[in-house]
Amino acid sequence: MQVKVSKFGGSSLCDSGQFQKVKDIVLSDDMRCYIVPSAPGKRSKSDYKITDLLYLCHEHVEKSLPFDELFKLIEERYISLCSELKLSINMLEYLKILKKKIIDGASEDYVASRGEYLNALMLAEYLGYEFVDAAELIVFTKDGRLDEKATYAAIEIRLSKVKKAVIPGFYGASGDGKIRTFSRGGSDITGAIIAKGVGAVVYENWTDVSGFLMADPSIVNNPKPIKEVTYKELRELSYMGAHVFHEEAVFPVKNEGIPINIKNTNKPEEKGTFILNDKIEVKSGNITGIAGKKDFTVIAIEKTLMDKDIGYCRRVLTVLESNCVAFEHMPSGIDSISLVIDDSELENKTDKILEEIEKQCNPDSIIVHPNMALIAVVGEGMIKTRGVSARVFSSLEKDNINIRMINQGSSEMSIIVGVENEDFESAIRAVYKAFEN
Template sequence: MKVVKFGGSSLANAAQVQKVVNIIKADDQRRFVVVSAPGKRFAGDIKVTDLLITYANDVIKQRPLDDITNQIISRYREIAQAFHISDDDFNEIKAAIIKLPDHSYQDNDYLMAAFKAHGEKLNAVLFAKVLTSAGLNAKYLDPKDAGLVVTDRPNDADIIPESYDRLGEWASSSIIRVIPGFFGYNLQGQICTFSRGGSDITGAIVARGVHATKYENFTDVNAIYAANPKVVENPIAIHHMTFREMRELAYAGFSVFHDEALIPAIQGDIEVVVKNTNHPSERGTSITSTKRVNPAYPVSGIASSPDFCGIYIRKYMLDKKSYSQKILNILAQYGLSYEHMPSGIDDLTVIMKQDQLTPDLEDLLIRELVIALHPDEIHITHDYALLMVVGEGMLNRTGLMSKATDALARQNVKLVMVNQGASEISMMFGIQQDKADASVQALYDAFFPDL
């Protein structure tokens, strides 16, 4: 039995929805269907989730609502009419949109979560009706009925482990169950959404809960590629990779999965397959706990992630233990997180995402660090990128770091940080952001020279 998840681009309009219906009809093992809200139909279009965010803000600010509700209703009506869903059936969806402001919400955060979640909720209700009209035995399954209970953080919830047992009670169902992604219910029965990649997270949770043999994630790409196709022309497809590789690459900018989205599948040791809704016969990319390594290609993928900064601190006779503790305490005081802290004999650099810092907060942070550390030198450098080279085949191999640094040197790329993890399946480089694309291309040419 399989769990299948379809993203917003796969469900953006009636033509795309028909492709999804065909995919489900093609395999009777696809019995749990997780759906996102309708995405963009064309460049410049607005996702339904973004329309719902506008709707929520209009309610909060007590602005007129007719225009935004009509826009949202029309997105669902377009699909409903194409599949001859009756007016009576569609009125259930229309009424739910109009009545959203009438519900009681604990505060505006819970209101926003509930409004956002209805993009998926109403699309799942509609898609179950579409499958029924196509002759399939399908029913909507609300996360509350499925037992999907989450922590009490309205827009950044986590699954409660007991939910997996409750989901398991649905595993033997022969009916196709359509489940909305992105949200669950807290113990008080209020809607709370997951963070980024929320529908992917739901798909993995359901797959683990019902003990699926496979979790198929349908999107708009044929496979996961060894490098970003917008940077490297025609990069090779990665047809098989491990969970470790995927998480390392997702951290460094691979956009197919947010790195947290795979955790339930990893915990359940469930194969994840990334496939294209528009070309479902393509092989796609299989992600599993282990794989057979091709020794000719020790590297699986190369990625870069922009918008980092580095706080450089130098002090003669630096006491790293004391310094590190003080730095972390100050970062925690301002709710800041860091990514890496490479160090030398008398200096260290704190690498962090620069979007955490406003100019005022940056000045305040520097003052706090100066007072606490009395450094000989301190400054912040902006616009770093982190560059990641990942592959299970790198384990116990020599010369790969040299090959990577030689390739970067030929492009005149200055390395501001070098880090190789203990797992030995990744190398990370800190570089100037304006060199990121050239660096990815150089590393791809070095590790995939004949492809």
């Protein structure tokens, strides 16, 4: 029998009304056999995510601060959900155990994971599915890395006996039984691992948006939805700030050729976005999406005959490495290189880095340009297509936006453009307008 794995995010399970939508979706398709829930998310902008509250509880205990009021918010949410959904689970007892564990100094990973654990218990009863603890399936090494061999062996053994199951996302356990978590948003990863483990025909990721959009809707009014995106395109867009899906969740399903379908719990009739190895049809000259981030600094270095000075770039990059600073891009000329660095990497290290470059590389000049934004124009339809770059640059020129940097890799799948921070939103709107038809 062909099966689907369906992961539901926190917004899809934030209250009893959303639980009902999830139940309708799951039971409408008999192929939806393995369900992976996140912890309850926000019900409104002013609300709290359960996982955030759990982290705060742990932090308060670590600092010997009272956490009763915080825990009361968690209790109220789960107890009201159980009551409204008419579940038989003794949630008070589970919460009592959790509170004692927190007081007794349970690990941060254990405490944070209980949001998914309790939500999965409720969803399993609500759907009439078996609950399977992720600690039985997702195996971590002692140093916190996923043990793939042990994980997929455990999935094969345990889930071969279970036709319909709810498996909490976000966490697993090491060989000694200690709970370990993925990074935030890690329920996406759990779902992908389960999808690979059971050989799913599709991995559905249900959230509060209908897939990816061609641009950020907070910048561009009503941007077009993206029907299909390849894994490579997704990597480029995610890297530049387009976040709907945890990018690490791509890897388990990519090599298996399992498509990911990002869908909207509130609009299940919409097709959403499919993430695929290869698109069914690539239209020449089309772009897939536009994404970007603000707050980069450029360190521009000039040195006569740099191209003849063997090891010059290595010496520059060694300075960054010794200061634990990563760079985003490094456009270069015959006698110049520019280091594009995220401001969050630099913090208060700029002066020290400049001093060390002066000392170790002896440049003719070194100039710092702050306040740059990067915009990525991404799409496999750009490859070997004339005129795409010209359309990007012309659109910016028409809106009087100065281009500070241009970078295009050999794959031709993305064009990176640097503009002033203050021009960021205008630049994205200008490029979108040039490609929306």
